[in-house]
Amino acid sequence: MKTALVLNGPNLNLLGTREPAVYGHATLADVEKLCAQACAKQGLTLDFRQTNHEGVLVDWLHEAGRAQASGTLAGVILNAGAYTHTSVALHDAIKGAGVTCIELHISNVHAREAFRHHSYISPAAKAVMAGFGVKGYALAIAALAEM
Numbered sequence: 001m002k003t004a005l006v007l008n009g010p011n012l013n014l015l016g017t018r019e020p021a022v023y024g025h026a027t028l029a030d031v032e033k034l035c036a037q038a039c040a041k042q043g044l045t046l047d048f049r050q051t052n053h054e055g056v057l058v059d060w061l062h063e064a065g066r067a068q069a070s071g072t073l074a075g076v077i078l079n080a081g082a083y084t085h086t087s088v089a090l091h092d093a094i095k096g097a098g099v100t101c102i103e104l105h106i107s108n109v110h111a112r113e114a115f116r117h118h119s120y121i122s123p124a125a126k127a128v129m130a131g132f133g134v135k136g137y138a139l140a141i142a143a144l145a146e147m
């Protein structure tokens with residue numbers, strides 16, 4: 001059984017209380033449960049993580065590249081939070097690791113402030129999802145299972 005690695009970046013630990021009008025009321029623990037259910041449906045094992053640190057995401061993407069090369073990982077669903085809009089390092093990590101990556105955003109970043117319209121992740125990602133709320137995680141897992 002392959003693993004789906006779901007990586008969450010900065011401030012996503014605050015889900016549930018953080019700007020609920022934008023991100024909803026579900027907590028990160030709720031999102032993990034939703035992902036576990038989606039993975040069970042798809043015959044995937046879930047590995048769900050969050051960090052506020054850019055370098056930790058880089059390390060996890062490298063680890064994911066090795067796991068995918070060895071055949072144990074289906075790919076990564078990455079909500080890089082604000083690093084999406086700033087991080088050349090994450091762009092390089094996805095490309096360098098050669099990992100299949102679905103970029104995910106809870107909110108529709110294109111309907112928000114102009115500084116959220118550019119993503120350093122998108123050119124390195126296999127696909128991009130935004131604006132489906134936390135249900136997007138389940139949709140992304142289903143999509144990863146089909147890839």
Ligand code: DQA
Binds near residue numbers: 011082084105106
């Ligand atoms: C986000 C959108 C980003 O612009 C923001 O910095 C986040 C969350 C989203 O899931 O909608 O932290 O990635």
